[in-house]
Amino acid sequence: MKDLLRKIRKTGRVAEDPPERPAESAPDALRELGGSVQLRHVDAGSCNGCEVEIASVFGPVYDAERYGARLVASPRHADALVVTGPVTRNMEMALRRTYEAVPAPKGVIALGDCARNCGVFAGAYGVVGAVRDVVPVDVEVPGCPPEPEAIVAALRGLTGR
Amino acid sequence: MTSVTGAALSASLGASVLAASAGAVLPRRIRPVAAGIGTAAAGAAAVVAGVAAMTGRSWSAWLPELLPLAGVRLAVDPLGGLFIAVTGAVAVCAAVYGVGYARPADGHGGHGLDGRTVQAVLPLFVAAMLLVPAAASVSTFLVAWELMALASLLLVVAEHRHRESVGQAGLWYAVMTHLGLVAILAALAGLAAAAHGESFDRMRAAAEGMSPAVRGAVFVAAFAGFASKAGIVPLHVWLPRAHPEAPSHVSALMSAAMVNLGVYGIVRVGFDLLGGGPRWWWLLVLAAGAVSxxxxxxxxxxxxxxxxxxxxxxxxxxxxxxxxxxxxxxxxxxxxxxxxxxxxxxxxxxxxxxxxxxxxxxxxxxxxxxxxxxxxxxxxxxxxxxxxxxxxxxxxxxxxxxxxxxxxxxxxxxxxxxxxxxxxxxxxxxxxxxxxxxxxxxxxxxxxxxxxxxxxxxxxxxxxxxxxxxxxxxxxxxxxxxxxxxxxxxxxxxxxxxxxxxxxxxxxxxxxxxxxxxxxxxxxxxxxxxxxxxxxxxxxxxxxxxxxxxxxxLRFATTWRVRRRARLWDCGMGPMTARMEYTATSFAEPLQRVFDDVLAPETDVNVTPLAESAYLVDSVSYRARVGDRIESRLYRPLIAAATAVGEAARRLADGSVHRYLAYGFFTFTGVLIVLAVTR
Structure with missing residues (x-):
């Protein structure tokens, strides 16, 4: 316990200072969420590069929870889905059902090039298509993988904080 | 015989006997209905008798011709009436239920419960349970008690053709109930001998003047016997075997009416006949009850x-x-x-x-x-x-x-x-x-x-x-x-x-x-x-x-919202199967873990490797079982010892006539020598 407290004191604050607040870009449907967006992450067939970036977005350095975004464990608790990867055949139905399970109003963030346009996996035999082809997408974040700053900016666009 | 109690009790016993004969002679088609109605009538009459006794209409009778030497002595007081009423009520429910239960269910081929034995013995079992709290002398009590034990034993083994385990359960039950009977017999016979009379009135009057040692011994023996009937730990081992294997309406009668009579016995002997006792009796009862x-x-x-x-x-x-x-x-x-x-x-x-x-x-x-x-x-x-x-x-x-x-x-x-x-x-x-x-x-x-x-x-x-x-x-x-x-x-x-x-x-x-x-x-x-x-x-x-x-x-609070029908959330994959549910075992697992030292659950993990390599697993089987620890720790050694003694005793009788003659001779000489020395 003492070691832990000393460690906390010694380490201090590691989170980066928040950059300038980006312009409001939330879709109309999500405006009423009032600065707090609960996110459910769905890996629709990603190479896990985007997952690493998401992990660092919600880690101590970028700390996206400062801006009102939070990862949750069930679509029933969520306001929006964060979908990564091209939608594979195995995940197509699961993605549809997850989308149906989110209570309205709801949004979808397609995170990474694969989610936007299948990236390097375009035309592969197991790929159904981009996220847009399966569920309606509200926000897209480009990059392979997108940098944490870009993800944070997109999330702040949703939360408006 | 004019009181309501007596009339109703007689009617009840008569109805039981009629139901038993109906069960024994009528054809299979109408047998369960006739016997069931008869038993239900017996139960209803018993409820009337019991309630009448509980409202203060006590009744007693002496039928000297019915049993040789002792006669039958019956008396119903409010205490006995309570147990008679409870037994009667249980009998009504079980008898009506039994009419349907004995009829073969589709696809399961029946339980064989509409046979003559079950249908004739069930009313007798009810009658015996009604007689126990009405008995007012040791011989009447013991006859009724033994009739009850035998009738219930026959009913426990009713389905022995269907399942192997029924026979085992019957054996456990027979042994435990008869050991209990021996204890009760010893207690009541001792009490009757000390009181110079076997009617309960006589014993009640004489109990005051007995020595504490006699009273203590009588109480402990009676308590052990009645506790084994009531299923008190550690004499409970027959209960979790016999109740599951008996037909269900018999289980209900046994578990809801018969075990009560163990309690009745303890109250009757401990409080009534012996008129209470020293502190250690009741501490014993309390401790046994709490442990149980x-x-x-x-x-x-x-x-x-x-x-x-x-x-x-x-x-x-x-x-x-x-x-x-x-x-x-x-x-x-x-x-x-x-x-x-x-x-x-x-x-x-x-x-x-x-x-x-x-x-x-x-x-x-x-x-x-x-x-x-x-x-x-x-x-x-x-x-x-x-x-x-x-x-x-x-x-x-x-x-x-x-x-x-x-x-x-x-x-x-x-x-x-x-x-x-x-x-x-x-x-x-x-x-x-x-x-x-x-x-x-x-x-x-x-x-x-x-x-x-x-x-x-x-x-x-x-x-x-x-x-x-x-x-x-x-x-x-x-x-x-x-x-x-x-x-x-x-x-x-x-x-x-x-x-x-x-x-x-x-x-x-x-x-x-x-x-x-x-x-x-x-x-x-x-x-x-x-x-x-x-x-x-x-x-x-x-x-x-x-x-x-x-x-x-809740209804008011949700009226202003649009209700949406949504699919059950199954992680998007579905469909949910029954294998995802909590089972009884998994629900009880945390409790089992907490009480690990008491329950001592047994788990077996068997890993079978492939023939080619010991490192590749072919199959893993897991088995968990929570046995009765008292049974395995206390009864198994006793049974093993009894079996060993029996096996050893067999060697004494090897079939040689010479040896048997020698036994006779040496015993006779031994007795003569003992007599010569002591006289």
Missing amino acids: ALYGILQAAVATDLKRLLAYSTCENMGLVLVGLGAGGLLVTADARPLAALALTAALLHVVNHSAFKTLLFLAAGSVLRATGLRDLDALGGLRTRMPVTTAMFAVGALAASALPLGNGFVSEWLLLQSLIGSLGEGGTITAVTMPVAVGALALSAGLAVATFVKAFGTGFLARPRTPQAEAAAESPAAMGVGMGAAAACCVALALVPAFTVPGLARAVQVVLPGQDAVAGQVTLRLAAASSTMSPLLIAVGVAVAAAALLAL
Whole structure:
């Protein structure tokens, strides 16, 4: 316990200072969420590069929870889905059902090039298509993988904080 | 013979005999109906007789010609009347239910329960159970007791052609019940010899003047014998074997009526015939009761066989009754008679309540067994939509058995708790030490009972069916529903207006503690001794109003929202299978872990490697079982020793005539020498 407290004191604050607040870009449907967006992450067939970036977005350095975004464990608790990867055949139905399970109003963030346009996996035999082809997408974040700053900016666009 | 009690009891016994002969001679088609109606009539008449006795119309008779040498001596006082009434009520429910239960169910080929033996013995079993509390002499009592034991044994082994385990259960039951009989016989014969007479009146009068050693020995022997009938740990081992294997309406009769007679015996001998005793008797009773309550409910909490679970719950409830009796006896020695009367009232009320809900639960379990052929909770489930009546009945019984408000078990356990808490200041150090422990045991067993019955109801009846048999279950015939409904009605009546039993219970308690009125009141129960009150009806009304208000509020709060019908969330993959459900085993696993040292569960993991390499696994099998530790630690060695002695004794008789002649010669010479030396 003492070691832990000393460690906390010694380490201090590691989170980066928040950059300038980006312009409001939330879709109309999500405006009423009032600065707090609960996110459910769905890996629709990603190479896990985007997952690493998401992990660092919600880690101590970028700390996206400062801006009102939070990862949750069930679509029933969520306001929006964060979908990564091209939608594979195995995940197509699961993605549809997850989308149906989110209570309205709801949004979808397609995170990474694969989610936007299948990236390097375009035309592969197991790929159904981009996220847009399966569920309606509200926000897209480009990059392979997108940098944490870009993800944070997109999330702040949703939360408006 | 002119009193209501006597007439009703005679009518009841007559109806039993008629039902038994109907069961023995009528053709198979109408046999169950005729025998069932006869038994139900016998039960109804017994209820009338018992209630009449409890309202003060005592009755006695002496029939000198009926048994050689001793004659039959009968007497029904309010205490015996209570047990007669309870037995009669259970018999009515079980008999009506049995009409439907004996009829072969589709697809399961019947249980062979409409055979002559079962149909003829069941009414006799009821008659024997009615005679036990009416007996007023040692010989009458023992004849009735043995008739009851034999009849129930025949009924336990009724389905021995269907399952191997029935024979084993019957053997355990036969041995335990007869060892119990030996103990009771020794106790009562000793008492009769010391009193120079075998009628209960004679013994009651002579008991005062006996030496403490004789009285103590009589009490301990009688207690052991009656406790084995009541299923008190460690003499309970027959119960979790015989109850599951017996036909379900017989289980109900045994578990709800027969075990009560063990309690009756303890009250009759300990309080009435011997007129109370020293402190250590009642400490023994209290300790046995507390251990039994805890051990029984722990085993029930981890049991997966539905009827085994109910059997262990019987151990628990009889344990609670003994806690009440022990506390009552202890308080008499501490000269706190009002509190003692309260404890006894609580114990007797718990006997009544337990009979009501255990009848209901066993009948509901039998309904499930008949519909599915299954007793294993891990294989059941999903019966709510398939067997709605049975499910509702089991729910009522489970609520009652878990000792929560709105159930009848709560009323008697609350009374018991009040008497224990009230007695903290009485009787010095011993009560100051034992009563808090007893309160703790009571509280723990009540808590575990809730877990047990949530498990039984939740995994057995709710969710989805786990096996094709459970999937194909269909509701039981109407007769079974009526039998269960009658038991459920008794439960509800006892839960809402328990005060209607109070005058009768008070008279029964006054048989052993004259002049005490422990509980009063019509709607609200008032305890003078513990200065507290409770009103089950008002609690029920309060809960109903609160529930209605909550529902109305929820409905009102959701009216302005659009309701959306959505698919059950199954992680997007679906469909959810029954394998994802909690099973009875998994539900009880945390409890099993907590009480690991007490239960000592056995787990086997068998890893079979491939023939080519020891590092590649071909199959893994896992088996977990919670056995009865007392059975394996206490009885197995005893059985092994008895077997060893038997085997050794066989060597004495090897068939050689010369040796046998030599035995005779040497024994004779030995006796002569002993006589020559001692004279």
